[in-house]
Amino acid sequence: MRTLGTLILAFQPQDLAGDVAGNGSSTDIIALLRDATPLSWAVLLILLLFSAASWGIIVHKRMQFRRAQRQTATFLDIFRKSSRFSEVHSVCGNLVASPLVGLFQAGYAELNTQLRAAGEAKPGAPAPRPTLRSLDSLDRALLRATTVEVGRLESRVGFLATTASITPYIGLFGTVVGIMASFQGIGATGSTSLAVVAPGIAEALVATAAGLFAAIPAVYFYNDLTGQVKGFAGAMDDFSMEFLNIAERNFS
DSSP: OHHHHHHHHHHSOHHHHHHHTTOOOTTOHHHHHHTOOHHHHHHHHHHHHHHHHHHHHHHHHHHHHHHHHHHHHHHHHHHHHOSSHHHHHHTGGGOTTSHHHHHHHHHHHHHHHHHHHHTOOOTTSOOOOOOOSOHHHHHHHHHHHHHHHHHHHHTTHHHHHHHHHHHHHHHHHHHHHHHHHHHHHHHHHTOOOHHHHHHHHHHHHHHHHHHHHHHHHHHHHHHHHHHHHHHHHHHHHHHHHHHHHHHHHHHO
């Protein structure tokens, strides 16, 4: 085995043997970035900006959704234990992160408007019982509020999809341009040795790696956040039906 190892080292190129012996490589990532062309730096800067913006959105939205889930659970507990809508309305100011609060406030405002209109009586006549005039109007108010709340939850999430789809192409652009420059260098020097070709190709591939580095987290968290938005939308649909049922039972 020792003889075989000696023969392998003997037939290796001198620069590769030096790398195996521990003399270091001229194509390490720091050297590649230090010797990168201005175009490569521009591509990497764009990808860095996309990645930083994506991570900022990811952190912000996860904190927002965590707070919304916590306050939604608190709001539903108060809503189902209270006997009057006015009691629930009094605590809405402390639970504004929950999308259900926006639904309740829209439904409560529409309900009060209809009940005030139905409760107007002629002078001297007894006050009529408050009655809901149009259940469809109340349903439409809740639907409008649902659209607003879903839009608020989805804000900026679309940027993750943009990052996931565009950054690999930006990285590929940097790689293609870098490989073209490497081939131009080969033509200028007239040498096809690995020492001449490898640094340029390695530098070009850094852009592709950077594009994937920006795209992969964006894809994962876009799917994760979109799934959470769908969960909130389902909770809002359930709450709307519950609110309509209570209104119909008590004011129809």
